[in-house]
Amino acid sequence: GDSVTQMEGPVTLSEEAFLTINCTYTATGYPSLFWYVQYPGEGLQLLLKATKADDKGSNKGFEATYRKETTSFHLEKGSVQVSDSAVYFCALSVPPTGNQFYFGTGTSLTVIP
C-alpha cells in the first residue's frame, strides 16, 4: 500500500551544520509530497510541498525535490539554526483526489549552539 519511510532520529546537529532528512515513498500513481514541522508545544504545520516530479519545494531555507526515479523527497537545509529544533514529518497524498494522507514516523531534530 501507500506509505512513507523516514530517516530514524533523533538527529543532533551544531548550529550552521548541513541538514538532510531522508524520506522515501511508496505510492500508486503520482502523489503529492509534503514536509510538515512540529515545533515544541505546537501543532503540525506545512513546511513545503511538491506536487509533481522534479518540482522543488522550498520555505525558510529548507528545500526538497520530488524525485520520481528514486521515489524520494529528502529535506535539506544548508545551515541550521537553534530555532529549527523540531520534529519533521514527511507525508504524501494519494491521487487522483488527494483525499488520503500518509505520514512518516517523524524525525526529531535538535540543533545545539
Add this chain to the structure above:
Amino acid sequence: DTGVSQDPRHKITKRGQNVTFRCDPISEHNRLYWYRQTLGQGPEFLTYFQNEAQLEKSRLLSDRFSAERPKGSFSTLEIQRTEQGDSAMYLCASVLQETQYFGPGTRLLVL
C-alpha cells in the same frame, strides 16, 4: 495559530467512560480530517469529511468511535467505552488544495 481550534486540549478519563472532542476548522475549508498520533509516530488517518458527508473511515476506527460534522462546520469525535489503548493525541485538520491546517490536538489519557 493555523485557525483550526480543538477542544478540550487535554482530557483524562477512566476506562469505560465516553469522551467527545470538538474541532472547529477554518470556515471556508470543506474537507476536515481526524487523525490519531501516539508517541514517536506520525499522524494516523481516522476519517474525513467533505462538507457534512463522512466519506472515508480507517480500519483503526472501531465501532466505539463515531464522528459527525453537522451542517459541514465543526466536527465531533466520540469514543465510547474508552480503553487504555485509546490514549493518544487526537488531531483535526482542515484542508484546502491538499494543504492541511492542523489544530493543536486533544491529548487523551485513559486511566
